[in-house]
Amino acid sequence: MLQTDEGSGVRRRRGGIALARRLTQAAFLVLFGVLAFEMAFPPLRSPSANFLLRLDPLAAVYAVISTHSLAIIAAFWPAWVLLGLTLLSGRFFCGWICPLGTCFDAAGKVKPKALKYYEPSGKDVRSLRGSGSGAPSVRARWLRPKYLLLVLVLGLAFAKVDLLFFGSPMVVMSRATYYVLLPGVPALFIALLLLAFFYRPRFWCESICPAGALMSAVSAIGKRLPSAASPLSVVKEPAACTSCGACYKACGFGVAEPLSSTGDGRLRSADCTECGACVSACPEGGALVLQSFGGTLYSSGGGGRSPAVRVPRPADDSILAADRRFAISRGEFIGSMGLGAVLLAGYGIGVRGNAQPVLRMPGAQDESAFLSRCSRCLACARACPAGCLKPAGLDSGLRKLWTPTFQPRTAGCIFDQCSQACETVCPAGAIQRVKPADVRIGLARIDHRTCLGWRGRQCLVCMERCRFNAISVNGLRPSVLPDKCTGCGACEETCPTSPESIKVYPLGSYTAQNTGGSGGQGKGRGGTSSGQLTPK
Amino acid sequence: MKSNDREWLTPECAELVGKILGSEVERLEFLKKAGKWAGGILLAGSLGTLAASCTGKEAARHTAGSAPAASTAPAQASPVGTADLAVASGGGDPGALARRAVDAIGGMGKFVKAGNVVVIKPNASFTDGPKGGTSTDPSVVAQVVAMCKEAGASRVIVTDHTLRGAADMCFTRNGIGAAARSAGAEILAYGGSDSSQGVETAVPNGVTLRTTRIYPAVLSADVVITVPKAKSHEGAGLSLGMKNLIGVTADMSNIHNAGLEQGIADLAGLVRPKLSIVDASVVLLSNGPGGPGPIASPGIVIASPDFVAADSYACTIFGKTASDVPYVVNAGRAGLGQVDFNRLKVAKV
Numbered sequence: 001m002l003q004t005d006e007g008s009g010v011r012r013r014r015g016g017i018a019l020a021r022r023l024t025q026a027a028f029l030v031l032f033g034v035l036a037f038e039m040a041f042p043p044l045r046s047p048s049a050n051f052l053l054r055l056d057p058l059a060a061v062y063a064v065i066s067t068h069s070l071a072i073i074a075a076f077w078p079a080w081v082l083l084g085l086t087l088l089s090g091r092f093f094c095g096w097i098c099p100l101g102t103c104f105d106a107a108g109k110v111k112p113k114a115l116k117y118y119e120p121s122g123k124d125v126r127s128l129r130g131s132g133s134g135a136p137s138v139r140a141r142w143l144r145p146k147y148l149l150l151v152l153v154l155g156l157a158f159a160k161v162d163l164l165f166f167g168s169p170m171v172v173m174s175r176a177t178y179y180v181l182l183p184g185v186p187a188l189f190i191a192l193l194l195l196a197f198f199y200r201p202r203f204w205c206e207s208i209c210p211a212g213a214l215m216s217a218v219s220a221i222g223k224r225l226p227s228a229a230s231p232l233s234v235v236k237e238p239a240a241c242t243s244c245g246a247c248y249k250a251c252g253f254g255v256a257e258p259l260s261s262t263g264d265g266r267l268r269s270a271d272c273t274e275c276g277a278c279v280s281a282c283p284e285g286g287a288l289v290l291q292s293f294g295g296t297l298y299s300s301g302g303g304g305r306s307p308a309v310r311v312p313r314p315a316d317d318s319i320l321a322a323d324r325r326f327a328i329s330r331g332e333f334i335g336s337m338g339l340g341a342v343l344l345a346g347y348g349i350g351v352r353g354n355a356q357p358v359l360r361m362p363g364a365q366d367e368s369a370f371l372s373r374c375s376r377c378l379a380c381a382r383a384c385p386a387g388c389l390k391p392a393g394l395d396s397g398l399r400k401l402w403t404p405t406f407q408p409r410t411a412g413c414i415f416d417q418c419s420q421a422c423e424t425v426c427p428a429g430a431i432q433r434v435k436p437a438d439v440r441i442g443l444a445r446i447d448h449r450t451c452l453g454w455r456g457r458q459c460l461v462c463m464e465r466c467r468f469n470a471i472s473v474n475g476l477r478p479s480v481l482p483d484k485c486t487g488c489g490a491c492e493e494t495c496p497t498s499p500e501s502i503k504v505y506p507l508g509s510y511t512a513q514n515t516g517g518s519g520g521q522g523k524g525r526g527g528t529s530s531g532q533l534t535p536k
Numbered sequence: 537m538k539s540n541d542r543e544w545l546t547p548e549c550a551e552l553v554g555k556i557l558g559s560e561v562e563r564l565e566f567l568k569k570a571g572k573w574a575g576g577i578l579l580a581g582s583l584g585t586l587a588a589s590c591t592g593k594e595a596a597r598h599t600a601g602s603a604p605a606a607s608t609a610p611a612q613a614s615p616v617g618t619a620d621l622a623v624a625s626g627g628g629d630p631g632a633l634a635r636r637a638v639d640a641i642g643g644m645g646k647f648v649k650a651g652n653v654v655v656i657k658p659n660a661s662f663t664d665g666p667k668g669g670t671s672t673d674p675s676v677v678a679q680v681v682a683m684c685k686e687a688g689a690s691r692v693i694v695t696d697h698t699l700r701g702a703a704d705m706c707f708t709r710n711g712i713g714a715a716a717r718s719a720g721a722e723i724l725a726y727g728g729s730d731s732s733q734g735v736e737t738a739v740p741n742g743v744t745l746r747t748t749r750i751y752p753a754v755l756s757a758d759v760v761i762t763v764p765k766a767k768s769h770e771g772a773g774l775s776l777g778m779k780n781l782i783g784v785t786a787d788m789s790n791i792h793n794a795g796l797e798q799g800i801a802d803l804a805g806l807v808r809p810k811l812s813i814v815d816a817s818v819v820l821l822s823n824g825p826g827g828p829g830p831i832a833s834p835g836i837v838i839a840s841p842d843f844v845a846a847d848s849y850a851c852t853i854f855g856k857t858a859s860d861v862p863y864v865v866n867a868g869r870a871g872l873g874q875v876d877f878n879r880l881k882v883a884k885v
Contacts, residue, residue, distance in 0.1 A: 465700060473823075
């Protein structure tokens with residue numbers, strides 16, 4: 001969009017900075033899609049296809065808490081680099097890179113004009129006037145819940161409860177791509193999109209996102225550095241400002257700081273994403289400038305218009321100081337801990353409600369370590385060439401929701417052929433590399449009551465399919481050789497009876513049942529009978 | 537699968553029969569009779585041909601069956617073997633044995649016409665090479681493909697629904713993929729438990745197997761040739777030409793629930809391979825079908841348009857008879873072929 005700058009007569013591209021940002025966002029969204037596709041369809045050509053999953057700073061901090069493994073922490077180097085850049089340039093990731101944020105912006109864009117909520121409400125504006133008491137504006141208040149959630153999420157990480165599955169934008173996006181590529185409903189992603197559509201496009205980012213909170217916190221420290229040290233920063237020239245409020249209305253995050261009369265050079269709001277929306281909205285030449293290492297990238301006055309209703313200059317700058325704050329009060333901290341305790345208790349109930357062990361992929365960490373590391377991004381389920389990994393539903397308990405489970409009836413595991421694609425893409429160290437000879441996913445058991453062979457009929461498909469010669473045959477009757485069975489599930493996948501007469505059980509459950517002593521108490525598949533199930 | 541019911545007759549004749557006859561039972565009876573008639577006519581015809589060309593060197597070479605040198609050379613002239621069932625023995629290159637056996641029953645041109653689309657079903661279910669006794673010898677597959685090409689087949693498709701490991705991997709490791717491709721065939725490799733690629737097909741004369749899912753390439757083929765590895769099968773007795781046909785189905789569940797004893801016979805009645813070439817060059821004696829187990833090297837390849845007789849004969853290699861392999865008996869009872877191969881003209885070449 002080209003507009004004539006009336007003052008100077010110079011034609012300037014009003015959309016310049018917005019266009020640059022849109023293109024950057026689109027590029028990263030496409031890159032995310034390309035890498036997701038790369039991870040989803042074998043053969044996996046590049047082991048670094050999970051690069052963008054390792055860009056998530058919250059996931060990186062999680063790895064520090066939950067893995068204590070230097071190799072895994074080091075594998076998150078993109079996130080550490082990002083945090084370093086965040087220190088210099090604030091939440092530029094959220095404004096320019098985050099694919100989830102891009103989706104939110106798009107949701108806001110497609111919204112019909114009548115529904116558009118870009119501008120602060122009258123209440124917000126009135127609250128900006130302030131009362132001289134130093135209370136934050138309404139929207140500034142809404143910037144704070146994310147810090148509470150960050151504290152909560154990190155606190156629960158120490159208790160080995162993983163909330164990354166909702167707290168990390170990359171994980172939410174990754175899971176969404178899983179459901180797009182393999183039919184399913186990305187519930188959380190859709191919910192967030194609806195929120196963006198009907199409420200505020202960046203409501204999640206400014207108020208909820210724990211990863212965003214982490215970056216805001218880092219940003220608040222780094223904003224003390226001069227703009228000359230920052231690759232991307234917004235600088236204000238107060239002399240040119242007429243306090244029209246266009247900047248505040250343009251800001252997707254409701255940051256009020258550009259309004260400040262006392263703004264001195266670099267703007268220091270911890271939530272600013274350096275997106276430049278305020279710069280392109282500002283009608284006054286040179287009042288706001290997007291800078292890189294002190295050099296001007298884009299200057300205001302390029303066609304922005306003063307709003308019809310001006311936003312009053314805040315009565316005191318304590319309101320604006322609220323923008324800059326990331327610390328939370330003692331009361332809020334205690335509150336978040338209490339909320340955490342309640343959630344933890346809820347989780348405890350969820351876990352106790354379903355303690356049934358599930359099958360995981362070969363090399364999965366033991367269940368408790370697995371649950372504390374797995375971010376539920378489902379990259380493994382996408383990468384599996386056999387398609388044998390499926391996200392757990394609510395029936396496996398809240399704690400295991402969306403974690404990848406091995407479903408032999410869908411497809412057997414071909415760990416001896418796939419070079420552990422799941423391990424290759426896992427960004428969180430939830431899966432270990434394991435030699436094919438050492439793989440023990442579970443143990444197959446035969447239900448003698450339904451097995452065709454045990455009912456005197458010709459079959460032995462399980463034996464045909466077993467790549468490990470773990471089925472011995474007596475007449476027409478198959479039996480599992482426990483020392484040879486790897487639990488790959490080729491037998492369960494192809495057993496012709498319905499339901500399957502040979503089934504892989506998690507190792508723990510099998511030995512528990514086997515050492516349980518007396519037999520004859522079998523109550524069906526997966527019941528508590530000892531040893532082999534026998535006909536009644 | 538209508539076209540497959542009429543394997544006994546020429547396509548034109550079968551079409552006519554299809555028009556005349558309505559009921560399945562009548563039709564089956566008629567087909568049996570017509571088959572015998574057609575067989576008799578063919579026999580008489582070929583005897584005539586034999587008599588006519590008895591003095592020719594080519595004929596002498598093929599009917600005598602004592603010219604292994606001819607077996608590897610491309611068939612320039614049409615062979616004139618007249619046997620119903622040929623047993624090529626003596627070891628050596630299994631592919632050469634296969635060609636000798638096929639030549640002795642009249643050559644591939646008798647079964648494959650110019651322009652035909654041929655589906656060859658080897659046993660490619662396992663990753664073991666020819667020494668394992670579990671997969672059809674790649675040289676046999678290659679020779680069968682070559683013979684079909686020489687007979688003028690427009691397309692030759694080699695297919696199997698593999699058992700252990702990914703389909704492509706099986707075809708790669710057991711060598712059948714490369715051998716068939718270099719002989720000019722296309723490979724259709726299936727695996728896993730996904731039955732969606734098969735087409736739900738009714739089994740008109742099925743006793744226990746009512747429907748199954750057949751791969752479309754097999755349904756649309758002009759000629760189906762089963763090229764099994766003869767080997768032990770703990771479930772079915774032995775794995776032979778008819779058992780091998782399970783690999784043209786996408787659905788493993790129906791046939792096993794139907795019971796292999798009858799299910800395999802029903803399936804064979806549906807698919808009706810025009811030719812059965814049983815590779816018994818190296819065989820797995822027990823712990824089949826996948827092994828590992830004891831191996832023997834009979835060095836035999838059997839060929840016959842009567843797939844029941846071919847299987848029945850193959851049983852003798854294992855010191856068994858057809859009565860030890862229920863599906864062969866049931867197939868004979870269904871009139872699919874001759875269990876008592878001694879009633880046929882057997883050529884040992």
